[in-house]
Amino acid sequence: MSVADEATPAPVLRRRWRREAIGPLDYSRRLWLRLTFLAALVFLYAPIITLIVFSFNDSRRNIVWRGFTFKYYEKALGNESLIEAFTNSLTIALLSTAASVVLGAMVAVLLWRFRFPGKAPLEGAMALPIVIPEICMGVAMLAFFARVGWPSDLIWPFNLGSIIIAHISFSFPFVAMVVRARLANFNRELEEAAKDLGASEWETFRDVLIPFMRPGLVAGGLLAFTLSLDDFVITFFTSGPDTVTFPVKVYSMVRFSVTPEVNAASTVLIVITLVLTALAMWLQNRSGQKAEELG
């Protein structure tokens, strides 16, 4: 093969590439679109990336880069009260998510399935915790638990009860909304088909409705989990000295100064959230593939 042979096609290609006009659907080649995309990325990730990068910064101050270190991760791991807050947060998030998914799904099915007096008000009331300012919810929770005389001296994890209840009350409406939206597309004939084939009411629910709701349940659950994990305002009002959660702990640490230790702990939290999200998506994918393999 000669050099000339190889060289000839190249200019042709380049010429053709340059001449090609931007097609009407060639969005990725338009400047304004690229700029929008860039802006979105910057707004989304610049603060987070800064946080993560500076968690490895070998300096007490968070301003100037002084070299790479794992020191603050060790320090954060060694900080017993931080670890405790972290455990509290995860426990609360897991328990309140589980309860929110069940309650939210049941409410969604109820609202979708049945006609009953008071349905419209209930539907409206469901949206309330979503629109009510968090600070008001927090005050309301504080007042409520004080009024009913909720015991504050229980042993772990029962002392988290009031926070868990507060978290359920603001996160289950999100689950209900997501599941309800999914149910709107449900073909009632699927349900009838299952009954026609011999399934009882409960078997129909288990074999047809729940699989149909599953993506909504997973999405709603993830939403509830992240809402609970990073809630500060409402938790602040319902937590006591023994029930400090991660955001509340971080807040108290930041009151003195933003140390890389806080960055390190936050980075761990981000990683955990990402891993859980990936896990949920993978689980969902796998259940789809499993249905494919069967039979």
Next chain:
Amino acid sequence: MTESAGIGGAGGKPIISIREVSKIFGGAVTAVDDVSLDIHEGEFFALLGPSGCGKTTLLRMLAGFEIPSLGQVLLDGQSLDGVPPNKRPINMVFQSYAVFPHMSVFDNVAYGLKITGVDKAETMARVDEALELVKLGGFGGRRPDQLSGGQRQRVALARALVKRPRVLLLDEPLSALDAKLREAMQLELVRLRETVGITFVIVTHDQAEALSMANRIAVMESGKVRQVAGPAELYEYPNCRFVADFIGKMNLFEGRVTGLAGNQITVQVEGLGEVTLPAVEQAEGEVGIAVRPEKLRLDREDPGAGRIAFRGRVSEVAYYGDTSNIFITDAAGRAVSANIQNEARRTDSHVAVGDDLWCSWDPQDTLVLTG
């Protein structure tokens, strides 16, 4: 209701008896109005009628998804009152097919057996058999979203048949398919019914579909059953104007009975004068005189006595290849449609718009409609 002596049907004892059943929705909408009919073992029975006449509602009462407001449904002589859908030996193919999207084809078909506790080995065997029956052998592992509409329908069919029901209900099963596939499926459903020997009840608003598939048809109009008969009887002897008009095409004249002599009646028809026709029961006063377009003959000369005839002008010619539809307008301006076989090969039209022709038919082919 009239008990037809048509093909199939009579003879066997009824598998389903619908006794004076009405369904009133919300105390206002009467979807089904005092319907009584018998469906016999091994029949291919069709419920035919225009949109909104209550066919689906009637079918859903057989399946158990609606409860009759009045009257009752019997299966093998036993009342189905209070028997929920999952306890009835009746299965249904839904209009949307309702194939479970999260299950493979195999699991879809196996579902009805699993849920009633049929053991694994038998389930496998029966599902394979059902899939073979609907020509979906080897599709067991597919997901519903990897199937065409026609294939999804076969899954729905297999899923219902695998239960070996006493009666299979089909709600407009072919309406979502294209014309070619629909025709093929019509033949296939008939063949399938003969293979499995199960009673089929099909709902359709397509009269051609009902005529070609069913051996007995109930024609419904606004909740009421107008006529129950075999396809040929329904086509040749409709018992009322609605059925005559709904099944195929019909030319309808209004007339008045003027005399009755032996087995002949004379009717004064506007535009035709006095015509003599074979007598029918209860023919008196105002009657409808009807004749099918294909029973008409067009001549250039007077066809002579013995035929009912009028003279008119060709106002429209529609060419369909095998046949042509020709509209003749009479002196009163009424258009009559005649269907002419294009027997000889020619590209010019031997009947042209503006021609004056005689249009005639045999009195034997005339229907006298009282209803």
